[in-house]
Amino acid sequence: MTQQHKRQSDTKMVPVPSHSIVPERDVDKRPVLETRHLGVEFGGLKAVEDFNLTIGQTEIAGLIGPNGAGKTTVFNLLTKVYQPTTGVVILDGKDTAGMNAVQANKLGIARTFQNIRLFGNMTVEENVRIGLHNQVKYGMFSGIFRLPAYWKQEKKQHEKALELLSIFDMQGMAQYRAGSLPYGAQRRLEIVRALATHPKLLLLDEPAAGMNPHETEELMENIIKIRDRFQIAVMLIEHDMNLVMGICEGICVLNYGRIIAKGTASEIQQNPTVIEAYLGKRKEGRA
Amino acid sequence: MSMSMRKKRAIGGLVTYLMVIAAYLVCQYLLATGGMTRSLRGQLVPICVWVVMAVSLNLVVGVSGELSLGHAGFMSVGAFSGIVASGWMLGAFQLENEVVRLLLSMIVGGVFAGIAGVLIGIPVLRLRGDYLAIVTLAFGEIIRNVINCLYISIDQGRLHFAFNDSNIPGELLVSGPKGGVGIDTIATFGMGFTLILFTLFVVQNLVNSRSGRAIMATRDSRIAAESVGINITKYKMMAFVTSAVLAGMAGALYGLNFSTVAASKFKFDTSILVLVFVVLGGIGSIRGSIIAATLLTILPEVLRAFSDYRMLVYAVVLIVVMLATNSPFLSVRLQRVKALLRRRNTNPGKEGEAA
Ligand SMILES: Nc1ncnc2c1ncn2[C@@H]1O[C@H](COP(=O)(O)OP(=O)(O)OP(=O)(O)O)[C@@H](O)[C@H]1O
Ligand SMILES: [Mg+2]
Numbered sequence: 342m343t344q345q346h347k348r349q350s351d352t353k354m355v356p357v358p359s360h361s362i363v364p365e366r367d368v369d370k371r372p373v374l375e376t377r378h379l380g381v382e383f384g385g386l387k388a389v390e391d392f393n394l395t396i397g398q399t400e401i402a403g404l405i406g407p408n409g410a411g412k413t414t415v416f417n418l419l420t421k422v423y424q425p426t427t428g429v430v431i432l433d434g435k436d437t438a439g440m441n442a443v444q445a446n447k448l449g450i451a452r453t454f455q456n457i458r459l460f461g462n463m464t465v466e467e468n469v470r471i472g473l474h475n476q477v478k479y480g481m482f483s484g485i486f487r488l489p490a491y492w493k494q495e496k497k498q499h500e501k502a503l504e505l506l507s508i509f510d511m512q513g514m515a516q517y518r519a520g521s522l523p524y525g526a527q528r529r530l531e532i533v534r535a536l537a538t539h540p541k542l543l544l545l546d547e548p549a550a551g552m553n554p555h556e557t558e559e560l561m562e563n564i565i566k567i568r569d570r571f572q573i574a575v576m577l578i579e580h581d582m583n584l585v586m587g588i589c590e591g592i593c594v595l596n597y598g599r600i601i602a603k604g605t606a607s608e609i610q611q612n613p614t615v616i617e618a619y620l621g622k623r624k625e626g627r628a
Numbered sequence: 629m630s631m632s633m634r635k636k637r638a639i640g641g642l643v644t645y646l647m648v649i650a651a652y653l654v655c656q657y658l659l660a661t662g663g664m665t666r667s668l669r670g671q672l673v674p675i676c677v678w679v680v681m682a683v684s685l686n687l688v689v690g691v692s693g694e695l696s697l698g699h700a701g702f703m704s705v706g707a708f709s710g711i712v713a714s715g716w717m718l719g720a721f722q723l724e725n726e727v728v729r730l731l732l733s734m735i736v737g738g739v740f741a742g743i744a745g746v747l748i749g750i751p752v753l754r755l756r757g758d759y760l761a762i763v764t765l766a767f768g769e770i771i772r773n774v775i776n777c778l779y780i781s782i783d784q785g786r787l788h789f790a791f792n793d794s795n796i797p798g799e800l801l802v803s804g805p806k807g808g809v810g811i812d813t814i815a816t817f818g819m820g821f822t823l824i825l826f827t828l829f830v831v832q833n834l835v836n837s838r839s840g841r842a843i844m845a846t847r848d849s850r851i852a853a854e855s856v857g858i859n860i861t862k863y864k865m866m867a868f869v870t871s872a873v874l875a876g877m878a879g880a881l882y883g884l885n886f887s888t889v890a891a892s893k894f895k896f897d898t899s900i901l902v903l904v905f906v907v908l909g910g911i912g913s914i915r916g917s918i919i920a921a922t923l924l925t926i927l928p929e930v931l932r933a934f935s936d937y938r939m940l941v942y943a944v945v946l947i948v949v950m951l952a953t954n955s956p957f958l959s960v961r962l963q964r965v966k967a968l969l970r971r972r973n974t975n976p977g978k979e980g981e982a983a
Contacts, residue, residue: 420855446857458852460845464633471845474838475857481866484837485830491837498838516632538856 364590367397371434373449373542373574374419379428380598381418388414389598392428396542396591401568402576403589405609407618411598412578413455416544420452421445433541447475449541453531453548455578461520465511465530468519469502472537477501505533508570509563524551529560536567543567545577549584557581561588586610594618641832644915648828651922652821667929675925676820677703677882680827682905682917684874687831689903690912691840692867693847694753698764699902701771702872703879704894705744706737710880711808711889712780712787713737715801718812720785726814733814734823734880741876744771745869753864756850760868768899775891776805807890808883815885823881824918827874831914834870843867 363372372395379392389411396402404412417423419430421442430437432448440448460468477498483490506512509529514522519530528548535543545564549557561584568575579585585592586606594602594609596618602609609615655672658664685699713736717723723732744767752763779790783798790796794804803809834840842863845853850860883889905924909916 422851422854442851442854443857443859446855452855454852454855458849458855460848460852462848463841463844466634467841470838471841471853471858472856474842474845477838479838481834481837481839484839485833487833494838516634518633534856 363395363397364400367400370398372396373398373400373433374576375431376419377429377431379415379418379425379430381414381423382426387598389418389595392418392595392600394593394600394603396574396576398541398574399568399572400574400591401564401589402574403585403592404576404578404595405580405582405585405592406595410595412595413546414598415595416452416546416578419445419544420450446538446540449539450544451535451538451540451542452544453528453535453546455546455550457524457527457531459519459527459530459534461518463519464515465506465517465519465522466499466502466515468530468534469505469537470498472505472534473498473501474538476537476539502537505537508536508567509533525553525556528552529563532567536571540573542574542576545575545579547578547580549579549581557584560584564588637836640915641828641836644828644832644918645825647915648821648824648918655817668926671926671929672817673815673820673881673885675922676817676824677878677885678902678905678921678925679824679918680878680881681875681902682909682921683824683827683831683914684871684878685902686906686909686912686914686917687834687867687871687874689906691831691835691847692843692864694864694868695758695761696764696868696871697761697896697899697903698766698768699871699875700894700896700898701764701768702741702744702875703882703898704768704771704775704891706734706741706876706879707883707889707894708775708778708802708808708879708891709740709876710734710737711811711883712801713880714812714814714884715782715799716785716787719782719799726812727816727819730814730816730819730881730884733884734819734877737880737883738873738877741879742869742873744876745872746865749865749868753868754861765896765899768894768896772891772895775802775807778802779804805890805892807888807893808886809888811884811887811889813885813887815881820881823877826877828914830870830874839863839866 374394374396376392376394380390381388392415394402404415406412414423418425419432421430421437421440421444432445432450435448437445437448460471463471477494479488479490479494482488483494503512503515506515509526509532511526511529511533514526519527522530528551532543532545532548548564549560552560564575564577565588567573577585577589586609589606592602592604592606592609593600594612594615601618602612602615604612655664659669681699681703685696688694688696688699710733714729714733717729717732723729748763748767752759777792779792779794779796779800780802781788781796781798781800783796786798787801788796788798792804794800800809835844842853842858843866845856845858846860846863853860879894901924902921905921906917908924909918909920
């Protein structure tokens with residue numbers, strides 16, 4: 342605890358070396374996410390180092406970088422799957438030091454997974470209902486003895502679940518087994534499940550992976566729709582540059598665990614360091 | 629179009645109730661017409677007990693995905709606290725009504741077993757991995773050894789406790805290695821049947837509720853469950869303690885079915901036997917647990933006639949039970965068991981890395 346405080350006061354003395362990429366409409370509001378000098382080590386390997394980022398309340402942000410750059414690790418740090426070895430994560434104005442993944446979710450951060458983690462043997466609707474766990478509640482005894490709270494809240498869960506599924510036009514699939522859905526639909530269901538937790542910041546780890554160009558197009562529209570409707574921030578990791586350049590207002594480029602560039606789509610596309618990181622990586626890959 | 633999964637599950641639950649009720653009616657008919665052998669009649673209450681044991685263990689193993697090797701320990705706690713409670717109610721309050729006394733004793737057995745479940749669960753269920761299996765195994769053995777040394781008597785309505793010392797005033801209720809002695813055998817088949825229905829009611833309703841979905845979520849993916857704000861420890865505890873309470877109630881019924889019950893009845897083999905019921909019936913399948921527990925309890929009795937071939941027939945029936953309860957998804961189920969075993973053998977930290 343004291344160590345955490347010390348770190349935080351340390352960080353205050355060093356100015357964060359970046360210009361803010363928060364969109365203009367969010368500038369005078371408190372950022373939904375702020376990280377300072379965030380880093381994690383795995384047995385000597387610095388997977389993420391000195392990661393500084395600010396995300397505005399209704400921003401769509403992109404996190405890109407070559408394979409193994411540490412993008413998923415950043416998500417794991419933000420959602421408290423991993424505890425950072427250095428730095429702080431401030432979510433909606435609150436320091437998350439010492440919190441676990443459950444507390445982080447309750448604070449307003451929700452995510453999807455690069456390798457889909459649905460509850461495959463349960464139905465689509467049940468997956469969303471599990472996302473609603475802390476939104477529509479009743480106790481164990483009401484559940485076992487079918488007290489009025491059970492009937493009332495189950496109905497509410499059902500209605501909310503269908504309403505959320507309708508974002509992706511998936512109401513018709515509500516009773517299907519989640520594991521039997523096609524790949525693209527599973528990715529969309531993961532987004533719905535995350536949204537069900539009523540987040541302020543939604544993290545999407547390669548949401549378009551495995552989708553065809555048409556599905557990706559629709560996904561782009563839907564991400565914007567979600568942002569507008571729920572007034573939340575979205576941060577996404579994606580290798581599909583059309584998607585990233587198409588909808589992300591601020592983009593952050595990661596390479597070997599470090600941020601090598603931050604800026605708008607056009608700034609990033611012209612940045613020589615970024616071009617080199619990507620081309621260099623590609624050459625390596627071919628060799 | 630195929631039926632929705634929810635409807636299928638609701639009908640499945642109903643079928644299980646009907647199956648149990650039908651079996652009860654058949655037994656009642658056979659009892660009334662004298663079509664049941666003496667030895668089988670003696671098995672009626674134990675069958676109910678083992679069914680409840682299997683279904684409750686399935687809540688831990690199948691629904692919450694944790695391995696428990698000490699289910700007989702909770703049964704034992706329930707049995708001895710139930711025996712003492714019954715003796716005390718009779719001695720101190722002259723409670724003659726057997727049904728009320730049996731019911732109250734079962735509740736006492738359930739409460740004590742539930743407390744044991746909380747005490748074990750709190751330190752262990754916070755950890756990831758197979759610690760529960762190890763600790764429950766140890767718990768089963770410890771409780772057996774403790775009861776082996778325990779003497780409890782009742783004298784003018786007051787209970788006396790002693791350790792390794794049989795010189796206590798009054799009439800002994802629990803007598804060390806001999807276990808429960810001079811028990812007033814008030815257990816009935818009707819109460820056994822009621823306990824099965826109660827167990828089905830609790831387990832099936834729990835599974836089909838918010839808490840049950842949370843329990844299954846922690847089983848299917850710990851990381852995903854945490855990511856939507858589900859407190860893993862809380863829901864693992866819920867399944868574990870509920871299961872312990874039901875096992876304690878079954879234990880009390882079992883204890884009050886015989887005039888003497890030794891602690892050695894509840895040893896490690898008994899825990900494994902219940903696990904065998906669960907695995908043969910299909911992990912996660914409540915109806916399978918009921919069928920497997922019933923058949924495997926009756927079988928040794930029925931096969932006494934062919935004593936030479938008993939083990940052979942037993943083996944064949946085991947295979948048939950497995951096929952019957954698992955088909956037509958035999959391969960799928962076997963894969964699930966394999967996956968379960970594989971998961972237990974690999975490093976539990978692995979899931980974290982792959983996030
Ligand atoms: N739990 C862990 N233990 C050890 N090393 C880890 C762990 N998690 C991640 N790493 C390492 O951190 C580095 C970054 O991995 P990460 O998964 O974050 O990359 P990524 O940018 O998401 O890549 P991709 O585009 O392939 O998904 C890799 O070298 C990986 O091996
Ligand atoms: Mg990744």
